[in-house]
Amino acid sequence: MAASIAKFLRPWSPGVLPARWTRYNPYYLEPEPSKEVYRIPVTELTDEQKAAQELKAVRPIKAAPPGLTSSVFSDPTVSKFVNMMMEDGDKVLARSIITQTFESMKRKQVEKYHKAPATEKEGIECNPYTIFHQALENCKPIIGLISIQKGGKYYQVPTPLTDSRRRFLAMKWLITECRDNKHRRTHMYEKLSQELLAAFMNEGNVIKRKHDMHKMAEANRAFAHYRWW
């Protein structure tokens, strides 16, 4: 019996070894990119941290995904957005579009800041990351719709959404709005920067889409009991 358990506990490697793989044996540990964790002196480690360090000596660790950095400027939300914008695996292009977006947003805001009188300067937000996060927050729907079949017909039933689903919807709407509904000769970074700045102010088409979703959910309130979970 001990032998059979040990068989499951040994590190399993697939026959063909890819460089990165999303499906790992749960035996594998996550990589730790932040430098602060390694800078804590041994005497100040809590018991949990000590146990984690000891575990790292015996367990294998998953390969770090390409978007994971130990940089102080790395932002997981921005990385997620870059991944969602990426097409055909061209992360270089997606990331460059995002950086150009941030640059163009910052330029507009900083220009406004320097031209504004001293009283209005405090109100102008120049940080593109704050604008991005706030705009995303403004675009996240609170309640979603789900298609449920009952009696041969499909109904749009209002349902609560998880955080990750909300974030996904906000990002998806932003990207599709910029890709589909803007003038084709403008660059993606220009379109994105306009849309993000508008969403930061609670204006624009993506906010409108969120409100439409909320209104539909409100209108279909009667079907809420069709959902059984």
Place this chain on the structure above:
Amino acid sequence: MDLTVQCSCPRLQTGVEPGSSRTGPGSGGTRVTGGSEPAHATWPLPLRQRREGRFAGLDNGNLPTETETGTERQRDRGGSVLGTSTRLTRTQRADMALKRLNRIVQLSHTVSLTRPLHGSGCGLQLGAATQTEAPMESPRAVFRTSESEPASHGEQHIGQFYTIPPSQVKTIFPHGLPYRFQQQIKTFNEACLMVRKPALELIGYLKKADPAHPSVRYVLYGERGTGKSLSLCHTLHHCSLQDWLILHVPDAHLWVKNCKELMASSYHRARFDQPIEASVWLKNFRVTNERFLKEIKTSQKYIWSKREFTDEGRPLGEIVDQGVTRVKNASDAVGVVLKELKAQARPGSYRLVVSVDGVNALWGRTTLRKEDRSLIDPSELTLVHNLRKMMKNDWCGGAVIATVTQTGSVFTPSSAYLPQELLGKEGFDFLDPFLPVLVPAYSEKEFESSYQYYRDRRWIQHHTVDSLKSTLCVSLAPPAGHTEEGKKELLFLSNRNPAALERLCAFL
């Protein structure tokens, strides 16, 4: 530097009346109460009083009390302590150092309240002889200087930013500044250039050059993004303020590639004209040198076509207008302008500076093809042919400043940056006795200065806190770009290269 400078630099001596002749901020600052020392009315003290004060209360062999040495101890600009015959214990020295530190903190606080951005406002017209930058002012102000005349920039201004007034930017640089710098001017609402050693070197050479000698050729070279074009612009600003005639070609690479309209030259059968580039250049040339174009007269008659001609003795502005209006003749007009300027540049008359950014384009290869799909040599282009004549040193009364760049050049490897590699044999032989000026990446001090400038202009913005907390904690946590970690990372990623730093800070 042992001059006692009467400027706003706050002193450590306590017990001095605030009403004394100090003009800078912080003069009304706090003072540590001393003992029974006399209140000195003037600053710095006359020598006799200083000596008496120092030895007041001193017995032979007894060490002075702490407060007395704290108040009587003076430092002049050179940092030497007058009369160091008194020996102090380690604790006394430490206490004095602590008091100095407190004083600096208090004074920097008052300075930052009054004039946080522009320090050293006190009489900087003296040049390199006196040290006018006060090191104890608010640390943020040290990266700027209020000296806006490049002629008076000296070693002490290296690493500092000086502002070019908007009117001068419009007249001197209608086409001279790099694109990203133009964007930066628009965003920051000001045109600030950093004073760096290569530009100072060039300006020094230009000041000392004898107009009677043949024009010297200076070649700025360096790796990609180190600041060659902006050093050139700094030098041109100086030349313009000294009333020189500026003949600036912003990017010679643009003349040898991507030409939409190429037409055969009417003047010479084997050559090709580029009307659009020539007319654009003439328009910008006119903006910079309005007054010279009225004064300089043509030396011969020029016939443009059967019915159009320009007489001898007409102002050169007419040639320029002819080139701008009749775009067909623009390239020839450029040739005429260059020829006239070169012929009439004499030690007595105007001083001419010919500046070309990317001079290696004149001797490289082009991407332009003739109708039979054979490549055009640069010498077959009218503009290039005429400009090459200007680059010779057979004229007096001016200078030729050039930059060799790989950025924008065609058919050159990206690792090449030396003049020999970029100019090729033909170009190097043509330019041969030239003065090379290396433009290196930022030094430690320049990097620090650039970083402080970007922070001051609200360009580095990145926060470490996540989105939900950012609106609450924005005032509590410092942005990651402002922390030491962030700065170290910027230093590492950019390798102190100016262009790399600018591009990194653009999205952070």
